[in-house]
Amino acid sequence: MANAVTCLLMAAVVLAPLFAGAAGGKLSTRFYDRKCPNLQSIVRLAMVEAVAAEPRMGASILRMFFHDCFVNGCDASILLDDTADLTGEKNAGPNANSVRGYEVIDAIKAQVEASCSATVSCADIVALAARDGVNLLGGPTWTVQLGRRDARNASQSAANSNLPSPGSSLATLITVFGNKGLSARDMTALSGAHTIGQARCTTFRDRIYNDANINGSFAALRQQTCPQASGTGGDGTLAPIDVTSPDVFDNYYYQNLMSKQGLFHSDQELFNGGSQDALVRRYSGNGAMFAADFAKAMVRMGGLMPSADTPTEVRLDCKKVN
Structure with a gap:
């Protein structure tokens, strides 16, 4: 059964709706077909190397x-x-x-510039690299809509206020995702990204010492390397977000939630007597359903565009404006 689920996870999910672009244009699956035909192979090969060197990079x-x-x-x-x-x-x-992983995107950008200068946005490179990182770790693939442009500005204040925290409640998660036009189902599927990757002790310390809805053995395991007092040397210690298969993109994340082994408080909120319990149960028993929903939600999230008055360009160096 596990092999069957893995095969289903690897199946391509082809999705091709058009989204409104930043400057009144449209995102398209064929945006670079003529202008940069080797783009996707360049990104894929670079991600193959990056993930082979460090599987965690796919999650990053x-x-x-x-x-x-x-x-x-x-x-x-x-x-x-x-x-x-x-x-x-x-x-x-x-x-x-x-x-993390900025250096990976910089390296990909350099290769893309060598192949087709001043053509491909950094935003599109990140979108493709994220898709390939998921797929290389055993997850689904999907057709990435392309044609994004790079902002000439940034907002640290928006980054501090727009992103959910590891301590978020279910109501907060639903609201934050809803503000972006993403449904509660999208939110629950996208949270499955936590089936890969690692987290620092400071992000889950409060949960393993203070939450009641946590598996005792799991809490004790995490407490071994994450001391209760901050500043005692364990703040930066890493732990796998998915205790079962941290380097494989699968549906064990949801099975862990059903066993009260979510690493973050926000993770466990998805299965804590609330509105998403039934969906978590379905995903935990049906990896193919999770993979398909995750791919669809990634396409929807990838369609989030900056406001029309945002100054944009195709950056030549992803770290700085032209």
Whole structure:
């Protein structure tokens, strides 16, 4: 059965709706077919190397995409470095110690520029790299809508306020995702991104010492490397978000929630006597359903665009405006 689920997870999910673009244009699956025909193979090969070197990188790039899209749309604003005239998003609270992999995107961008200069946005590269990172770890694939442009500004304040925290309640999660036009089902599917990746002790300490709806053995396991008092040397210690299969994109995340083994308070809120319990049960027993819903939700999230008055361009260097 596990092999069957894995095969289903690997199946392609082809989705091709059009979304409104930042400047009145449209995102399209064929946006670069003529202008940069080798784009997708360049990104794929680079992600193959990155994930082979460090499986966690697939989760890191996926998180980068999520944190970018939730702040004024998918516009690569998260990639901008601080300057004298610009305060970027890299050092915002939700990003400073959890978003990583910028060097991977920079390396991909350099290869893309060598193949087709001043053509492909950094925002589109992140979208493709996130898709490929998921797929390389055993998850689904999907057709990425392309044609995004890169913002010429960033908003650290929006990054601090628009992203849900590890301590969020279910009501807060539903509201935050709803504000982006994403449904509660989208939110529950996208939360399944936590089937891969690792988290720092500071993000889950409160849960393992203070939450009541947690498996005792699981809490004790995490307490071994995450001391209750901050500043005692364990703050940066990493733990897998999915205790069962942290380097494989599968549906064990939901099975863990049913056993009260969600690492974050916000994770366990999805299965805590609330409105998403039934969906968590379905995903826990049907990996193919989760994979399909996750792919659809990723396409919808990838359609979040900056406002029409946002100044945009195709950056030549993802770290800075042209």
